[in-house]
Amino acid sequence: MAAADGGLTDQSEPDGPRLTFRVLGPLQVQGAAGPLRVPPGRQEVILAALLLESNRVVSTSQLVDLIWEDNPPETARTQVQICVSRLRKMLAAADGEVSLVTRPPGYVLHTGADNVDAALFTALVQRARGLxxxxxxxxxxxxxxxxxxxxxxxxxxxxxxxxLANRARRLNEERLAAVELRIRLELELGHHDRLVSELQMLTHEHPLREKLHGQLIQALYWSGRQAEALEAFRAARRYLAEELGLEPSRELRDLEAAILAGDLPAPAPPAPSVPAPAARPAEEGEEAPAAGTAPAPGSAPARHDTVPHQLPADTADFVADSQRLAALEKALTGDDGRATVGLAAITGKPGTGKSTLAVHVAHALAETGFPDGQLYCDLRGTTGTPATPVEVLGRFLRALGIPGQLIPETLDERAEMYRTRLAARRLLVVLDDAAGEGQVLPLLPGSRGCAVLVTSRARLTALPGAHRVELDVLDEDRALELLARIIGADRVAGETVAAEALVRTVGRLPLALRIVAARLAARPHWTLASMVQRLADERNRLDELTHGEMTMRASLSLTYEGLAPEDRGLLRLLSMAQAPTLPSWLAGALLDDRRPFPSDLMEPLVDVQMLDVAGVEPTGGFRYRFHEIIRVYAREQLAAQHPPEARRAAFARMAGGWMHLAQEAHRKVYGGDFTVLHGDAPRWEPPAAYTDETLADPLAWLDAEQTALCGMVGHAADEGLHDLCWDLATSLVTLFEVRGHYDLWERTHLTALAAVRKAGNLRGTAAVRASLGSLYMSRSQYDTARQALTSALDVFQALDEPMGEALCRRDMALIARTGGDDGTALELYRRSLADFDRAGDVVGRAIVLTQSAHIRMRQGEIGLAQRQLDEALDIYEGVGYTGGRARTLRRVGQVLLEQGQSDLAVLTFTEVLELCRDSGDVIGEGHLLRDLGHAFAMMGRPDRARDFYDRAVAAREQIMDFSGGALARLDLARLLKEEPGRSRELLTPAVAVFRERRMVRELAEAERLLGAC
Structure with a gap:
């Protein structure tokens, strides 16, 4: 418990010896007999890291990185183990209520939240915020x-x-944020006079914090000291101008204007809000400039914060124990004064309503408890292919606004980026159907403002600090309430005895009761007593089963046998689909039915709750979901009822439908079947109108369906459809390349490569290896890329496949160009151009023209470069390929800049900037902001150049692209070399990034400029 004065609990309390820890200042450990000495160096670092994450696992890899930031020795992990062992002995000898235990993938220090001053501080601030x-x-x-x-x-x-110093700076920021909140509350309470001297001291100690300056100005004005308030504003403006070259914020300028006008309003009633531990980017947005004009100077950088809302739909007829709901909400929102991430686990046997309860609680807390968003993932723990933490973190990071190209490959790096991204947010993470703790632990945020809700059939006893709810069957009253909500209270009241018998017959299992009740709702002329009799007969047929299994199978069998034959057939065939949710066109493909509204085929299964509605498609049609138990039952019936050839034919139509839609999505993005090879596997085409509506935004569709599409690559390989397997995998590069799904790119292609090699499919093998060459090039693995492309090119030449040759030579040219071998690159581009012409691929031609124009521009052949770019633009505009047009226009702007036509270059760059914003290309936006900075610098407009470089830094660092941010910082430092204070502030973090990323040339220049400061 926290002591009344907010300090750590008094050591004289009679509840036994205790250890307390201090990190808010020098690291200190206080035992019952006095302070404990922690050996300096590695043991201090490890203990500090464990304390900052008390009651949470800290991986061994993290501890190694904290001690040896660069080049850890081969014995690093062993040395960490030795240090932990010594710390464990020291803590055990102190006889405190503390334990340091091994918990894969690292260690966790268990201690009371009020024993660590940082955790206690955060809990107190959160409590104050609520008050x-x-x-x-x-x-x-x-x-x-x-x-x-x-x-x-x-x-x-x-x-x-x-x-650790970075983490410490965040906590220091938290302290200042708490001080600012307390002063804000006191100003609103009218304590103006008593705050002036404190604020004068704080603004002297923290002169860059404009909020403190604003509070000082307000305190002086409301104390009747108008002249001093104005002088405080002018002092702040002078300091900001001298140190940063910036004007005061709009808030400070508005304060000055209000004081001069004599109408600074009285304090508003308290409605405070404590900033989360790490400060966010500036909150104000930016008006997008009109096409053809540059953005206004001084405007704030565009924000790329995203607020994800990934929860599935809530259940309308939900019933639950109100006390259980309240306890879950308290555990997640922190009303218990928790100092760690809110964590709750809902466990229980199949069909008890774990997912339903989790989604309902999440919806109830979404707006008020977690305004910064809700992440959701079905971890597929009870399927044969559970989601990996690496895969889930990639999905979550994209949902949080990180471009795929910037998401690291390793689990530790993704987890670190994820925790950093959530550090300043109040966000709820729902992890449905977890296989076990190992799947969940890497997905836990580090921010105490966040919470995690997990469902699992396993008990998850090793989740630290989790509030656990174990679901069983419903009690009789709630079972009757659920039945009444589905079939109507009048029917239940009219057959009270039969209703009670019915809920007992299904064992009060929620899923079973929903299925049986849905059957009754669809047949209002049936009595409840007749349903009890039917179910009893079915149970007698299945009496060899255990009670829980018998309940479910009896309910499923009764409903299944009551379906029309065509609906039973569809249910069986749908069980082959491995996607998390099912689009309505699948029903048409499986039955070879091309009706315009394929969702009509699904609705009879929804009516009896054999399928759930999971969402709405852009077309207005619905998406559907199986409960896993029902899917297993349907697959059993499929094996018993459908001969293998019928199953293979239905599967081929389903796979052909995914292939057709993926191919059409590529065509809509590129303006046709350009820059891609296809196989000969048959397609199944949904109705044209349905396809057009579904693919109105082709990239969004590919993004939404990527789990199903990637799963189909593996499923097609398993079924021996090798030609469709490689075709679908390489077609999905349209998505992988734009969104940076490099891990999915590699996974699908290695699956396809194994399939085509096994089948002896030479053309497919070459196509996959060529595509892998593009992937390795995107990862800057140039030697590996060259090997893959060379082997693919040999096969394509032997097969006389001009499109394959063109793609290989184009990418090999780009590798040569990146390595500075312009001569080889131009020769490869020349041959690639001829190959694309032979294949009749105009977009491939335009891409080669744009890439080779960059070399021509570097070599001073400006006229030739301009002609190539003009031809490429004509092609892109002719086919409607917006992405290609944007990339070419950027090169046009650079050519214009080389020609001294700066005004036209600015207009061109601005047009491309708008295209990037329209398409959500935040990486491209960072490039264009730098380009505009370069343009204005060349025009002799340092004020405008400074503005754009500033915004480039903000845009890059907002998406955690610290390399790109460091380059923009270097640009700005060059511009501001006469302002040593600001240059030093820009260059210090840039030098650290360049050193870490081994950017030798940039590091040398940054260190030279820093030395000059």
């Missing part, structure tokens, strides 16, 4: 004052670890 929001500002102020007294200096003073 302020509920109209109790005086209490909030007292708690905030107590919270700040926990600090004894800067966090982890004297500890030598760069990564």
């Amino acid at each position: 302020g929001e509920t109209g109790r500002p005086e209490e909030a102020v007292g708690i905030l004052r107590s919270a700040v007294t926990l600090w004894q200096g800067d966090c982890l003073t004297g500890l030598d670890s760069g990564p």
Whole structure:
């Protein structure tokens, strides 16, 4: 428990010896007999890291990185183990309520939340925040004052670890944010006079914090000191101009204007909000400039924060225990004063409603408890292909606005980026159907503002600090309530005895009851008593089963046998689909039915709850989902009822439908079947109108269906459809390349490569290897890429396949160009151009023209470069390929800049910037902001150049592209070399990035400029 004054619990309390830890200042450990000495160096670093993540697993890899930021020795993991062992002995000898245990993939330090001053500080601030929001500002102020007294200096003073220093800076920021909140509340309470001297000291200590300057100005004005308030504004403006070359923020300027006008409003009633631990980017958005004009100077960078809303639909007829709901909500929202991530686990046997409860709770808390979004993933723990943490983290990072090209490959790096992205958010993560703790632990955020809700058939006893709810069958009252909600209260009241018998017959299992009730709802003329009799007969047929299994199978069998023959057939065939949700066109493909509204085929299965509606498609049609138990039952019936040749034919139509839609999506993006090879596997075409509506935004469709499409590559390989397998895999590069799904690119292609090699399919093998060459090139693995492309080119030449030759030579030219071998690159481009012409591929020709024009421009052949770019633009505009047009227009702008036509270059870059924003290309936006900075610098407009470089830094670092941000910082530092303070501020983090990424040339220049500062 927290002591009344907000400090750590008094050591004289009679509840036994305790250890307390301090990180808000120098690292200190206090035992019952006095302070404990922690050996300096590695043991200090490890203990500090474990304390900052108390009660959560810290991986061994993280600890290695904290101690050896670069080049750890081969014995690093062993040395960490030795340090942990020594710490464990020290803590055990102190006889405290603390344990340091091994928990794969690392270690966890278990201790009470109020034993660590950082955790206690955060809990107190969160409590104060809640009090302020509920109209109790005086209490909030007292708690905030107590919270700040926990600090004894800067966090982890004297500890030598760069990564820990970054975490310490975030905690230091939290302290200032708490101070600013407390002052805001006191200003609103009218304590203006008493705050002036404190604010004068704070603005002197933190002169760059404009919020503190604003609070000082307000305190002075409301204390009747108008002239001093104006002088405080002018002092802030002078400092910002001298140190940063910036004007004060709009908020400060508005304060000055209000004071001069004499109408600065009185303080508003308290409605405070504590910033989360790490500061976010600027909150104000940016008006997009009109086409053909540059954005206005001084406008803030565009925000790329995304608020994900991934929850499935809630269940309308939901019933649950109100106390259980309240306990779950409390565990997740932190009303219990928790100092760690809110974590709840819902476990139980199949059919007890785990997912239904989780989704309902998540919807209930979405807006008020977690306004920064909700992430959801079906972990597929009970299927044969559970989702990997690497895969899930990639999905979540994309949903949080990180471009795929910037998502790292390893689990640890993705987890670190994920935790960093969530550090300043209040966000709920729902992990459905977990296989076990190992699947969940890497997906836990590090921010105490976030919460995680997990469902699983396993008990998940090793999740640290989780609130656990184990579901069983419904009690009789709730079972009757659920039945009444589905079939109507009148029918239940009219047959009370039969209703009670019915819920007992299905064992009060929610899923079984829903299935039987749906059958009754679809047949209002049936009595409840007749349903009890039918179900009893079915159970007698299945009496060899266990009770829970018998309940489900009896319910499923009864409903299944009551379906029309064509609906039973569709249910069986749908069980072959491995996608998490099922689009309506699948029904048409499986039955070879091309009706215009294929969802009509699904609805009879929805009526009896053999399928659930999972969402709505852009066409207005529905998406559907199997409960896993029903899918297993349907697959059993499929094996018993359908001969192998019928199953293969239905599967081939389903796979052909996915292939047709993927091919059409590529055509819509590129304006035709350009820059891609196809196989001869048959397609199944949904109705044309349905396809056009579904693919109105082809990239969005590919994105939404990527799990199903990638799954179909593997499924086609398993079924021996090798020609469709490689065709679908390579067609999906349309998505993989644009969105940066490099892991999916590799996984699908290695699956396809194994399939075509096994089948002896030479053309497919070459196509897959050529595509893998493009992947390796995107990853800067140039030697591997060259080997793959060369082997593919040999096969294509032997087969006389001009499209394959063209694609290989184009990518080999790009490798040569990247390596500085312009002569080889131009020769390869020349031959690739001839190959594309032979294949009749105009978009391939335009791509080669654009890429080779860049070399011509570098070599000073500006006229030739311009002619090539003009031809490429004509092609792109003719076929409607927007992405190609944007890339070529950027090169046109660079040519114009080389020719001294800066005004036209600015107009061109601005047009491309708009195209990037329209398409959501945040990486391209960062490039164009830098281009505009270069243009204005060449025009002798340093003010405009500075603005665009600033925005390029913000755009890059917002998406965690720290290399791109460092380059823009270097640009800006060159421009501001006469402002040493600002240049130093820009260059210091840039040097660290260049050194870490081994960007030798940039590092040398940045260090030279930093030395000059």
